[in-house]
Amino acid sequence: MLNDNDTLPFAREEYAERLKRTRMVMQERQLDALVITEPANMFYLTGYDAWSFYVPQAVIVDLTEDLPVWFGREQDGNCARATTFLPESQLFLYSDDHVQAADRHPMQLLGTWLKDRGYASRHIGVEMGAFYYTARAHAELVRALPDARFQDAELLVNWVRAVKSPAEIRYLKEAGEIAERMMSRAVSVAAPGVRECDLVAEIYHAQMKGTEAFGGVYSTSQPHIGAGRRANSPHLTWRDTPLGNDAPINMEFAGCRFRYHGPIGRTIYLGRPPQRYLDLAAAVIEGLESALATVRPGVTCEDVEAAWRATVSRWGFTKNSRAGYSIGIGYPPTWGERTMSLRPGDRTALQANMAFHLMPAIWVGDTGVTITQSFHVTESGYEPLTRLPRELIVKN
Amino acid sequence: MLNDNDTLPFAREEYAERLKRTRMVMQERQLDALVITEPANMFYLTGYDAWSFYVPQAVIVDLTEDLPVWFGREQDGNCARATTFLPESQLFLYSDDHVQAADRHPMQLLGTWLKDRGYASRHIGVEMGAFYYTARAHAELVRALPDARFQDAELLVNWVRAVKSPAEIRYLKEAGEIAERMMSRAVSVAAPGVRECDLVAEIYHAQMKGTEAFGGVYSTSQPHIGAGRRANSPHLTWRDTPLGNDAPINMEFAGCRFRYHGPIGRTIYLGRPPQRYLDLAAAVIEGLESALATVRPGVTCEDVEAAWRATVSRWGFTKNSRAGYSIGIGYPPTWGERTMSLRPGDRTALQANMAFHLMPAIWVGDTGVTITQSFHVTESGYEPLTRLPRELIVKN
Numbered sequence: 001m002l003n004d005n006d007t008l009p010f011a012r013e014e015y016a017e018r019l020k021r022t023r024m025v026m027q028e029r030q031l032d033a034l035v036i037t038e039p040a041n042m043f044y045l046t047g048y049d050a051w052s053f054y055v056p057q058a059v060i061v062d063l064t065e066d067l068p069v070w071f072g073r074e075q076d077g078n079c080a081r082a083t084t085f086l087p088e089s090q091l092f093l094y095s096d097d098h099v100q101a102a103d104r105h106p107m108q109l110l111g112t113w114l115k116d117r118g119y120a121s122r123h124i125g126v127e128m129g130a131f132y133y134t135a136r137a138h139a140e141l142v143r144a145l146p147d148a149r150f151q152d153a154e155l156l157v158n159w160v161r162a163v164k165s166p167a168e169i170r171y172l173k174e175a176g177e178i179a180e181r182m183m184s185r186a187v188s189v190a191a192p193g194v195r196e197c198d199l200v201a202e203i204y205h206a207q208m209k210g211t212e213a214f215g216g217v218y219s220t221s222q223p224h225i226g227a228g229r230r231a232n233s234p235h236l237t238w239r240d241t242p243l244g245n246d247a248p249i250n251m252e253f254a255g256c257r258f259r260y261h262g263p264i265g266r267t268i269y270l271g272r273p274p275q276r277y278l279d280l281a282a283a284v285i286e287g288l289e290s291a292l293a294t295v296r297p298g299v300t301c302e303d304v305e306a307a308w309r310a311t312v313s314r315w316g317f318t319k320n321s322r323a324g325y326s327i328g329i330g331y332p333p334t335w336g337e338r339t340m341s342l343r344p345g346d347r348t349a350l351q352a353n354m355a356f357h358l359m360p361a362i363w364v365g366d367t368g369v370t371i372t373q374s375f376h377v378t379e380s381g382y383e384p385l386t387r388l389p390r391e392l393i394v395k396n
Numbered sequence: 397m398l399n400d401n402d403t404l405p406f407a408r409e410e411y412a413e414r415l416k417r418t419r420m421v422m423q424e425r426q427l428d429a430l431v432i433t434e435p436a437n438m439f440y441l442t443g444y445d446a447w448s449f450y451v452p453q454a455v456i457v458d459l460t461e462d463l464p465v466w467f468g469r470e471q472d473g474n475c476a477r478a479t480t481f482l483p484e485s486q487l488f489l490y491s492d493d494h495v496q497a498a499d500r501h502p503m504q505l506l507g508t509w510l511k512d513r514g515y516a517s518r519h520i521g522v523e524m525g526a527f528y529y530t531a532r533a534h535a536e537l538v539r540a541l542p543d544a545r546f547q548d549a550e551l552l553v554n555w556v557r558a559v560k561s562p563a564e565i566r567y568l569k570e571a572g573e574i575a576e577r578m579m580s581r582a583v584s585v586a587a588p589g590v591r592e593c594d595l596v597a598e599i600y601h602a603q604m605k606g607t608e609a610f611g612g613v614y615s616t617s618q619p620h621i622g623a624g625r626r627a628n629s630p631h632l633t634w635r636d637t638p639l640g641n642d643a644p645i646n647m648e649f650a651g652c653r654f655r656y657h658g659p660i661g662r663t664i665y666l667g668r669p670p671q672r673y674l675d676l677a678a679a680v681i682e683g684l685e686s687a688l689a690t691v692r693p694g695v696t697c698e699d700v701e702a703a704w705r706a707t708v709s710r711w712g713f714t715k716n717s718r719a720g721y722s723i724g725i726g727y728p729p730t731w732g733e734r735t736m737s738l739r740p741g742d743r744t745a746l747q748a749n750m751a752f753h754l755m756p757a758i759w760v761g762d763t764g765v766t767i768t769q770s771f772h773v774t775e776s777g778y779e780p781l782t783r784l785p786r787e788l789i790v791k792n
Contacts, residue, residue, distance in 0.1 A: 049632075128535065129531070137531065201602075204597070210636065215592070320491070
């Protein structure tokens, strides 16, 4: 047990520390209140964990009250009671006639509530580009608080999340262990004639079963499967057609433990790959190794990418998309933290206990290779979250 | 085969008809262009189907061009080529340095593009409250087109989707058939001592395997599982603790076929339910039957709910949330269409080939019952999408 409450994945002190660091940034930015709508940030600050982000909800943090407030649908109040450490006084619930209604919106209630608490003309941070903070939600809040000064506080909490605690690293590793099992199952099942959907059934099964010691939960995203001629596309859904022979299957998915994600990508080639395809895989793997070799505190995100780029260039390949991104807590639609990207121009210096998915897949012409590595930064280098060999998996 | 293209779930004529009906509404509302960002609407109009909605993307419909334009990340261009009927001329791709970048945003490019096409001071519809149309996306588009007149066109396409074609009904039924198999598997596996995550592993497995004739794909949402004392909450995630004895398990999930959802909810009671719980279940089932008995074209959404409400009131129960909603195409985070709700005040008249999830779960105090029915409206009544008996499942 990490804590004295079986519903909380972290000790109360850790939540207090998170709030403290969030408030420090709020003070730096002269924010009086922060309206947090990104589900991952709500989970980070309060423990709230439910599939209710399809209706407006928020966590409100200010500088005066000790505890944040959870704002959401009345029906989901029990979800807040079950998963957060917040007492009843910190729950602000709205009635169901505000759900998906043309003539009213929950943010009108939140605006009035903020006004009543003295925020009518204060500085309020909102997450402008966050998932589920819609254009209408913002417009309603602004209309309800015409004298408030709104500031874009997108990623404020995401950046607070960047460096992980020991307990968070533990969950990331457990998520990685689940991802290994998912991939191992996929490798053992994939064969010509197996329907793509039946392969994916086994991947999901392994994901939820997890290990004997701990189970898995849903990850942010479907398993990305690109088989046969669809191996040239990153984000397609599987079909119910049988896997072909002499064709690659690109797979990218993640294990998830308490919303922490350990992603993995691998390519299985059914049959005998042509030399050109072997070269592509060799370039990706060599690039991956050269990028990983650079990882240590102080090195920048773009440095890691530069090592990758230099290596694959020597093989004659280029990639026009970023080579990776930071990871941690995730809710649909993505396990990326949306802060750091491994790409030119991102000069963020790596710190110990940051975590990344180095995802240098290449899609060229009519095919592609997906071999990736998630890791966390250590004092002297990195430690992988998944321990499967970085290789092209050939099944003859 | 429904069509001559193995990547398209519908005939080209059906897409043309959808576009035509969308443009009719645009003309009524004097909209010159429509920027569609809700993934379900993008899929409906173009076939686009990929897990790329975590970055800005859109389908643009105007009144002059024959075909819509797909706007998205360069990396996802192949997803558009694989899943839509659009020729290369209709793809407008943005480079990867616009992804999750502080200093630039894809909507700036879309704004310029619209300006170049003569929409600088025209009427442009946007989906203000749609998922993934963030406050920032809207702000950037407005900034790029300061003289345009924006109109909230949220739900415009959702309403066009309300009445289903025969091909859509077929997919809804196939989705329902998958949901039946998921539930049957859950019923056969659930037992005291089985870890919740292991139960869920079987549900996912059944979902993806589908039937011998067709496989399943991911649904919009995790299976909602509320076991034991968590049976009082609608949207929690399962845990890895073993199922207890003498306790209910509330389950709600959906099968999915070409993004069409057939949801189902059932409660399994492990052990012998107390009389009070049997009464609650009996009230829910009787309410469900009385609501279904009202369903036929011309009856309103609130009529259906009123029948439910009257019945459960006689048992002494109330429910503060809506009793159901319309369904069809779905992407995370919800399979609801967000148009019609079965609740007081919704006077929309039912029409043949509309589809609903009648979801009159009740959560009372420390427990709850989830027994639901999805259906489509027929000329004379309704036809269920799932054919499992509407009953409390007791496993002793």
